[in-house]
Amino acid sequence: MIHFVLLISRQGKVRLTKWYSTYSQKERTKVIRELSGLILARGPKLSNFIEWRGYKVVYRRYASLYFCMCIDADDNELEILEIIHHFVEILDRYFGSVCELDLIFNFHKAYYILDEILIAGELQESSKKTVARLIAAQDSLVEAAKEQASSVSNMIAQCVAAHCRPLLDNRVEERGCS
């Protein structure tokens, strides 16, 4: 089971947190501090797994953003690694070549998407298309949601290209996949 999902920027800023097990606010802060220290310090050629407090943390870096998931010791790390990628691919499809800024300003959207993929710490849907359909259905009910989404991506497209590096184009920086 996945205990929590963390998105941390390279500077150690929290971009998204989702807790599937109960942690108090204090514990959360501690966990984030501890893990960002551990993960950000790891060099690029190391494996994507950390053993931590009897759990395993699987992380993957996309551009300047680290996606981390904490799992039980007997879970399959590679599967989780691919769940992360699955999530990123869906984000990419939704935002249209997603970048960190999309997630910064639209973190609640990211939450909705994550809720469609993971529920109660388990993968609930492995089909990208199904997730996309559901999210679209929800958005269509939100007034002007689509408009917003497109305006966001337009806006971002106009922004300085370097920082808005799409997460998925950045395969070079990714590790552990060969």
Place this chain on the structure above:
Amino acid sequence: MEQLKTIGRELAIGSHGGWGQSKEFLDLVKSIGEARSKAEEDRIILREVESLRRRIAEPDVPRRKMKEYIIRLVYAEMLGHDASFGYIHAVKMTHDDALPLKRTGYLAVTLFLSEDHDLIILIVNTIQKDLRSDNYLVVCAALAAVCKLINEETIPAVLPQVVDLLAHPKEAVRKKAVMALHRFYRRSPASVSHLRLCDNDPGVMGATLCPLFDLICADVNSYKDLVISFVGILKQVAERRLPKTYDYHQIAAPFIQIKLLKILALLGSGDKQASGHMYTVLGDIFRKCEQSSNIGNAVLYESICCVSSIYPNAKLLEAAAEATSNHNLKYMGVDALGRLIRINPDIAEEHQLAVIDCLEDPDDTLKRKTFELLYKMTKSTNVEVIVDRMIEYMINISDNHYKTEIASRCVELAEQFAPTNEWFIQTMNKVFEHAGDLVNVRVAHNLMRLIAEGFGEDDEGAESQLRSSAVDSYLRILAEPKLPSLFLQVICWVLGEYGTADGKYPAAYIIGKLCDVTEALLCDDTVKAYAISAILKICAFEIAEGRRVEMLPECQSLIDESSTSHSTDLQQRAYELQALLCLESQAVESVMPLDASCEDIEIDKNLTFLKDFVQQSIENGARPYIPESERSGMSNVSNFKSQYQHEASIHMLRFEAYELPRPSPAHVIPQVSVPTPIADLFPVPETTYNSETSQASKLPSVAGASSAAHGIKLHLDGVQRRWGKPTYSSSSGPSSTTSTEKTTNGVTHIDGVGSQSRDKLNESRRKQPEVSAEKQKLAASLFGGSAGKTEKKATSTQRAPKGNTRNAERPGAARSRSPEISKEKAAPSVPDLLDLGEPNPTSTTIVDPFKQLEGLVGPTPMPSPLDNSVKTSGFETPDLMAAAYTDLPPSGSSSGSLSSTTGDMYSADKTSNTATSVPSIKKGPFPQDSLRKDARARQVGVTPTGNNPNLNKIQVLFLFNRKIKVIIHILDKITLFKNTFWNHHFVYG
């Protein structure tokens, strides 16, 4: 950073509300992005939280505005700040009719609240309503909230609706309902009864696998019938019969495959028939798996796990091993190897060089995993290399959590495979030195015991050599600036016991060293206590030898300091030392015989020798003693009555306390008051008394009246060491049983079954490709060298007898028993004898607290405090096993009683025994109960280390030996007994 700044600026300028979010919010995000430090970020957020707190409380906030506020609160909370003031608004928002607002409300609520939050109860009603909604999106939102928020208490409120939703036309709803049920199952397994596996929609089917996995984990057997359908599904998946959308990087529905493989691994483990169905499809998967992508490897890894857990099939194993060799990810590869190695240890040898590469990898995680693998493949031939490596690594890491783990592993391996005793002691020293405070106390006690007992060999010379080498090394180590307290304790103890034994070091030198220990560092009271006891012992040995002990000034100051210490334990020890110095050599020798730490003490816990006295007193007209529990019923009445009689003139309630018992009938007092001064001279901490009485109830009446006089015997039956425990879990079962069965019958050789599995390991150790010499050397030391395996086994059996001979020595009872019974007996005692590592379940069977209680509740006759224990131990147990136990003192009862007295000193595991007996104390309605509580209360006050009762026991046991100790106990008991006796007497009289 600058880039982000510019973007933020641009965004802020160009986005007047076009985002659906106000400029303020964008500003906030922007300024957070620009924040240069965590402190600055915190400041910004705190300001934001304050303004939100103000605005959110304003009346008539527009709903849209409120939605944004809530999202901003989510943001603040995400960054680690408290937004609890807004929770109630989020809850209110879930009541909203408009879906966007409702969803925001649910999102915020799921992020804010945990399942035991007080506000949950306010949401349950909304959730119920929403689950009935026509709009499936509303239902989805509600189900998502259900998955996060519903706790055990509220499950019944939504369960029927969720179950109904399993038939919902929309697959998204069905899927979420399944996941919700899964969640319910995790919270309270009783609530979920049925799940449908067959669903037309693959998404729902995939989701169903999650709860099924859990259900199967809990109860494999009732799902065996599903094996065929699972295999069928897996086959379909592997043949790409699922919709294309489930493909992921050209692999067909890998996530579903992985889950299915996990389930099959569960179902197939140890079941030949079920495994038979799986072989073909697993073979297919191996063949089809491509290893160019992560996900391919994930599936591959899972199938290796599956193959290694199901009933072994040679062909598949081969395929799996082959797959491992091509495995790209070392980490997973190492893990997979670890799994395969359990079945066939040879596989690892083919990959030895890869493993060594991993060990030298800069990646910490990988190293750890590799150590795990090494741990699994440790044998007596390579233990030295592996443990050395582990310790080397341990020294360099700072993560306490992992350090503890690796230290305990070192200890475990060293205990199992130590090639020589010296090596073992050296290794232990290293472990203690570097991770001393993280090691279990048990390990320290084990080490002490080992040095004290030697290794079971009869060779006295080797033992004393070992001891003196230990003393040497400890004296050397003491020069180190900083040592963990646990290690210091061991050092103190060893120096005290054996420091002067070989005459190499003068007593004054050792005492000086011990004083240094207490002074040099900020050492705690426990270490000081150990040191003082050690000094005491050395002084005692010296005096007994007839030599004069001149007090070193630093030692004197230590004693002075300790005798005024805050810790009463230290004080006591200091006074004991002083008292001992005044005694003459004869007395000292009997107080402190040389090298007596291994001997056992038997104590008459029933105070049977007092029976005559009690009888006499009763005949002289004393009132019989009534246990406190018996009194409880009538105490009120009698109290009232006596009060009434005594103070008939005062017709009112009395509030002041009763006065202290006056020394009334003179004919009893003189007899009991005689021993008290002696008791003062040798004060015994209450702990020992305490634990013994706690055991008294289960001690069969073996001790008898005269046991104090005749029976000081060595009982080592339950305290066997764990040397030479077999390596692999698969082989540990059979080998241990056979060996004990053999030894209990007095035969000390070991054959067949146990070593059979080891023989497998010995086969084929060969060829290494040409690589760097150093690596090769390492590889050779890790994997090569099949010799020594059998020798090792032999030595381990040689070491074993110390415990076993005890069994052999008292064959009378065991032999006369019918074979079934002795078998019955042997089987449960196996873990007791061979595996001290695990808590010992067998001994608890002897002490069934309920039976004990049953035995105690009945009306107790006159001298009941003495009779109680006898009664319980003789309690008729219909159960054959229990009968075997109660009847057979050797293994069952004596180990039970031992555990409290000496067993504790040998190994802390035995505390599991005492621990189990503790609850039963409270139930025991006899008067000693009160004494014990009393004693316990005092003990808490007295002992500096209230959490470590073992310490006291050990100390006491070493301090006072044998008879002296017995006498002191008796004195102590008499005093206490007298006190309560008179208390009661007064109350009734």
